[in-house]
Amino acid sequence: MMKKVFDRVQIAKVFGLSLLLIFQLFSISTYAQDEAAPEGAAEEAAADLGGDPVKGKQLFNQNCAACHALNRKMTGPALANVETRLAEEEGLDKEWLYSWIKNSAGMIAAGDAYANSIYNEYNQAAMTAFPTLSNADIDDILAYTAAPPPAPVATAATAVGDDASGSGSGGISNEMILGALAVIFALLVVMLVLVNRTLRRIAEANGVELATALGEQRVPIWKAFAQNQFLVFCTVVVFLLASAYGAYAWMSQVGIDQGYAPIQPIHYSHKIHAGDNKIECQYCHSSARVSKHSGIPSLNVCMNCHKSIYEYQGNPEGPSAEDLANGYTNEFYTNEIKKLYKAVGWDEENQRYTGESQPVEWVRIHNLPDFAYFNHAQHVTAGKIECQTCHGPVEEMEIMYQYSPLTMGWCINCHRETEVQVADNGYYKKIHEELSKKYGVEKLTAAQMGGLECGKCHY
Amino acid sequence: MASNKKYWKSEAELNPNDSIVETLKGNEFVEHIPVDDFLGDKENLADSSTTRRDFLKYVGFSTAAATMAACEGPVRKSVPYVIQPENIVPGVANYYATTIADGYDFASILVKTREGRPILIKNNDRASVLGGANARINASVLSLYDKKRVQGPMANGEAIEWNVLDATVKAKLAGLQNSGKQVALLTQTYASPSTKKLIGEFSEKFGNVTHVTYDAISEDAALSAFEASYGERALADYDFSKADLIVSFAADFLGDWNGGGYDSSYAKGRIPKNGKMSRHIHLEANMSLTGANADTRMPMKPSQIKTALAKLYGKLNGSTVGGGSSDIDGAVDALATEIRKAGRKAVVVCGLNDLDAQTVTLAINTLLQSEAFDVERPRYVRQGHSASVNTLIANMKAGRIGALLIDGVNPAYTLPNASDFLEGLGSVDLSVYFAFNNDETANAVTHVAAASHYLESWGDAELKKGHLSLQQPVIRELFDTRQFQSCLLNWMGSEVAYHDYVKENWTTSFLNGGNWNKALQDGIYKMSDSSESESVEEAVQSSEEESATEEMTVASLSSSLRSLTSVSDAGMELALYSKVGMGDGKQANNPWLQEFPDPITRVSWDNYITVSKADAEELELENYNVANGGLDGSYANITVDGTTLERVPVIIQPGQAKGTVGLSFGYGREAGMQQEMATGVNAYALYKDFNDVQSVSVSKAEGIHEFACIQLHNTLMGRGDIIKETTLNEFNTEDPHVWNPVPEVSLDHQEVPATTVDLWESFDRSIGHHFNMSIDLNACTGCGACVIACHAENNVPVVGKNEIRLSRDMHWLRIDRYYSSEDTFGADVEEKDAAEEGYKNTMLDLENPATNPQVAFQPVMCQHCNHAPCETVCPVAATAHSRQGHNHMAYNRCVGTRYCANNCPYKVRRFNWFLYNNNDEFDYYMNNDLGKMVLNPDVNVRSRGVMEKCSWCIQMTQKTILDAKKEGREVKDGEFQTACSSACSSGAIVFGDVNDKESKVAKLKKDDRMYHLLEHVGTQPNVFYHVKVRNTNEA
Secondary structure (H helix, E strand, C coil), X not given: CECCECHHHHHHHHHHHHHHHHHHHHHHHHHHHHHHHHHHHHHHHHHCCCCCHHHXXXXXXXXXXXXXXXXXXXXXXXXCCHHXXXXXXXXXXXXXXXXXXXXXXXXXXXXXXXXXXXHHHCCCCCCCCCCCCCHHHHHHHHHHHHCCCCCHHHHHHHHHHHHHHHHHHHHHHHHHHXXXXXXXXXXXXXXXXXXXHHHHHHHHHHCXXXXXXXXXXXXXHHHHHHHCHHHHHHHHHHHHHHHHHHHHHHHHCCCCCCCECCCCCCCCCHHHHHHHCCCCHHHHCHHHHCCCCCCCCCHHHHHHHHCCCCCCCCCCCCCCHHHHHHCCCHHHHHHHHHHHHXXXXXXXXXXXXXXXXXXXXXXCCCCCCCCCCCCHHHHHHHCCCXXXXXXXXXXXXXCCCCCCCCCHHHHHHHHHHCECCCCCCCCHHHHHHHHHHHHCCCCCECHHHHHCCHHHCCC | CHHHCCCECCHHHHCCCCHHHHHHHHCCCCCCCCHHHHHCCHHHHHHCCCCHHHHHHHHHHHHHHHHHHHHCCECCEECCCCCCCCCCCCCCEEEEEEEEECCCCEEEEEEEEECCEEEEEEECCCCCCCCCCCHHHHHHHHHHCCCCECCCCEECCEECCHHHHHHHHHHHHHHHCCCCCEEEEEECCCCCHHHHHHHHHHHHHHCXXXXXXXXXXXXXXXXXXXHHHHCCCCEEEECHHHCCEEEEECCCCCCCHHHCCCHHHHHHHHCCECCECCEEEEEECCCCHHHHHCCEEEECCHHHHHHHHHHHHHHHHCCCCCCCCHHHHHHHHHHHHHHHHHHHHEEEEECCCCHHHHHHHHHHHHHHCCCCEEEEEEECCCCCCHHHHHHHHHHHHXXXXXXXXXXXXXXXXXXXCHHHHHHHHHCCCEEEEEECECCCCCCCXXXXXXXXXXXXXXXXXXXXXXXXXXXXXXXXXXXXXECHHHHHHHHCCCCCCHHHHHHHXXXXXXXXXXXXXXXXXXXXEECCHHHHHHHHHHHHHHHHHHHHHHHHHHHHHHHHHHHHHCCCCCCCEEEEECECCCECCCCCCCHHHHHCCCCCCCEECCCCEEECHHHHHHHCCCEEECCCCCEEEEEEEEEECCEEEEEEEEEECCCCCCCEEEEECCCCCCCCCCHHHCCCCCHHHHCHHHCCEEECEEEEEEEEEEEEECCCCCCCCCCCCCCCEXXXXXXXXXXXXXXXXXXXXXXXXXXXXXXXXXXXXXXXXXXXXXXXXXXXCCCCCCCCHHHHHHHHHHCXXXXXXXXXXXXXXXXXXXXXXXXXXXXXXXXXXXHHHHCHHHHHHHHHHCCCCCCCCEEEXXXXXXXXXXXXXXXXXXXXXXXEECCCCCEEECHHHCCCCCHHHHHCCCCCCEECCCCCCCCHHHCCHHHCHHHHCCCCCCCCCCCCCCEECCCCCHHHHHHHHHHHHHHCCCCCCCCCCCHHHHHCCCCCEEEEECCCCCXXXXXXXXXXXXXXXXXXXXXXXXXXXXXXXXCXXXX
């Protein structure tokens, strides 16, 4: 397998993207109407439970969602219709739930039978106590859990269906536009010919003679050129220089993988993580602060969040047309999360690690040769440089690619231009004073600090 | 004046007619490019069926193919942890304190690990006892990745599972309990309180257990003498920093005597402070590392040394000790006078494995009440009991041993009577050997239990009374191995893991409420005051007992004296010794140690007998250099008591006592060894009765041996002023410019100091860091720990014996060893200038400079010249200077012209003649995945055709700077280190920033003793040396 650079694909994507965006504008309004329906239904249902499901949803997301889902076991049990379920199956009333939510540990200690059984069922993971929630708050939450689930699967399916047809029509209309353009162009040509003919007729009618046979005595241009030796010489020189320049340019890019965007074993979208969800780069790439490696996060870091984020729900308005064109549906992303679970050995059913892991073999994108030493900590912690300076708009990258050329010239140039972050750093205090006096400048560049010396990177 | 001495590195240089030496001086690279190797064989070339056209086609195709292939890079995979261990950050090194206690080397050390792989051993500076790692300990990290390791348990050569072995052993142990047959443990010295307790419990459980401790190189006499006087089987300890006068009777205390590790305390006293330094007198047969460092060295036969020792006691005691030849009386008189003068500040040490000699030595130190002599807190690093080893062998032969468990020793190789042992093994029903390699013993036992490396094991050690240290694993077992102690626990039916056992033992016995984790982190634990006072009480008690038994000792002492003086001169004597690089031979499969040049002979990949020049002439043995610079030597057959070693290579050793030959242990191993590493001859065969002095007959054998000796390599071309030395007297009384003159050069027909003339424009280095390195020739003992540390830190390749012989060694740091004669020849230089012939005659006229030369060691690495001659000649600017003082070398830029090496006056540049990694021709650690685990990921592995050299560990200085930047603080003095400076336990190498005026190195630079190597060349090196001061007794 060899690396391939995706420049052309990129351009095609940008073009397609802009077209799709236009169609997006048309489709959004239809979704909005669809979504309104379940909301209304929920409100109706909540009315008989004495709680406000809308407030409840908010509270649920703030307090409960880290460990509970409505229709699915997580760290704790699924909570859809929990009140009814408890009343019917265990004969426990709302009061039991109030005290459980406010102080579960107390109930376990007090020896409540169901409290203990549920505690043991979920690996003795103690539930956080929520003494701050009032009974009314809990009512709201219960109202939310009691609301009939808005059949997410069905909606998603219809959404997908809509989208599919949407993107399909997008394709057709694309051709239609081109077709229309072609027709218009053809019409123009026909009109031009017609006009031309008419004009000629008029001219003939008026007795104007058209010059047609003027060029016969002239020497053809190419012959004249071949006879002029100086011109030939100059052309050859220019041609040689140009091809030498071309060859040099071509050879210079050998081994430079700018734009390299390999397919990874798990489709990890920086756009979703760093862009949409605004997760700090160094939350996952934590060793960039202290080590020469930025580090590919170990899978347990992924699981910090993905223990509870087991499916991709995407934007509230659903996947964009562009995503859909690429096949990035919600199911697609959810499937990628499943790949993560498989790799890390997470048993989703029972919410525990199986211990059977399959380390992920990521394809390395940024690859400096062995003879060049690069230290992330130097640039991130000491130099306070944004990750994006070298890695580009990662938060917009659906597929991670190498943004910078990573050539020595590129490094050197940055060292020449970048100012050293001397402020509040005790290390630089003395050297900054002395050097700024020596060079007569207030700000020092990395180069002035010796950042261009061979041995700083090559040893 | 010191600089007028004639220095020489090799015997050959003393021969004015040796053309080789002259040629070598003139050539930077001994050999021309070996074109003949592939073009010289005309016949083969003519026979070849490849026509010129075909050849061109192949070349064209392969070039095109290679070019096309190079256009697209390979796809690289990165596999992160699934669950990242909390304290591992990829790219950041972790350090763990642990202890090496392999039965011969004992030290508290730090282990540097990267991504969980141990890659470097460092000194544990929190340890006050044995905190320095010698060359072998530094190299032990590579032994962990030895591809010849036993990778799982075996029975009769077949791999088995541990549970099968466990069941077999358990059944046997149970069966033996009432059978009348014994269970025997034959082990190394552990010095481990927990192991001792464990073996005690094991013996208790099975009842019929005998535990025999066996040291391959025995210190039995010293142990027994100490036991007789002080009631405990241990070694008296010495603190040389407290001694003004050290008199050593063949005690190689800078080597392995008494467990070694005396460098730092010795060096402390050797640096002249306030006009004072310690004086060291050394009597010995072989030229040892310690003898080389002595102020006065007296070459003597071991029998004479014994007599001298006895006579000295007599002189000090006021009694007369008769007997022996009288020619040593004069020397003894002088010694006695000096010792009396020094009084309690004198100390006498003895390295003869002779009970009488050791008894007398203890008596002398007691008599002197020497301050450096410590019997209250003795060392436990040798426990071997030779007599019980022989008893065990007798019992084995008699069929009285039912099961034999062997750990940490390789008796089939190290025992002089190995055949008896092997015969005895035949009568033992079950023999289990904890083997590291498939060595001689492993091939003879019924079961092989794969042993863990010490870096994979738990343990503890009490190196010196009251000074405990802990051993912790720094990596999980690489293979299916277990440590001895875990197996003992298992076989006893205990469920306890050895870690818990040690922890439990420490908590109850030593820690006294102290923190286990703290002790583990420090690696060492000093017994608290309360327990200390107990031991002092014990000591008081024992000293009371002592006075009671004094009468007895006096009686035994006089008999000792008598037997010492009655030693008859038994002709040629063989003094067996352990080499700095090889020790007892446990790590013989370690290529770093094989390639490590012996500090004295500068020979690598070999052992040999050392003979004096006079004896060599008598026996017609010779050494000479051949055209490619390699050293050749005769072979000799040596016979001790009927055992003959045939064709032992001969080195003519200046300073070797006439009538003696030396031979080092640790070589000649074959079983379980890689072919390349199976070098030398096995000296243990001559180690009769565990006596390191043997009567020997030597005769010349046929053939010529090719040594891999770097003696004449990289010479500084006789430029002079390389070593500067003076006497303490001169140092104290004369002006610095007398004993440390700044060389002068002629400028506009005026003689001016060389330091004032400058061909280049100077660069302002007053801002930021400016690194300098100070090397004190007084403190440097030549131990070579720095050489191995440099190997490990900088991925220096191993090139093998043949390449070394061709002067292609890759050591970035070499320790030059110079000989000079006692006399100073002031007129030499003038004569040399006047007429070359005259000079040669002068040298010939001298009595014989090789009889007893003075020795100086000088570590030389890249001098990082501010005006570096190498930089100006590089056509591609691959080597350039930094403002911090480093002379940079960009390997990827180097095209291999070798101009730089030619222009380097210090000869510190090394050329990669071949690809030394992933190359079956150099099948050392860089050619297998296991061995490569030791590589330092921060340093490039160089490729063929590039020049390399000491980088001053720029990766370390850069890291120090980065750490300071990250924490927003200035760099503290002492933080800047290089691999060599941090490995130097004697404090000879100091590295730091001279722009920090308060730093140690800045102060050292202002010292009067400071000088630069070849100052007159005007290179302005950033490495400086300190004039060697000898405390000769001329005053």
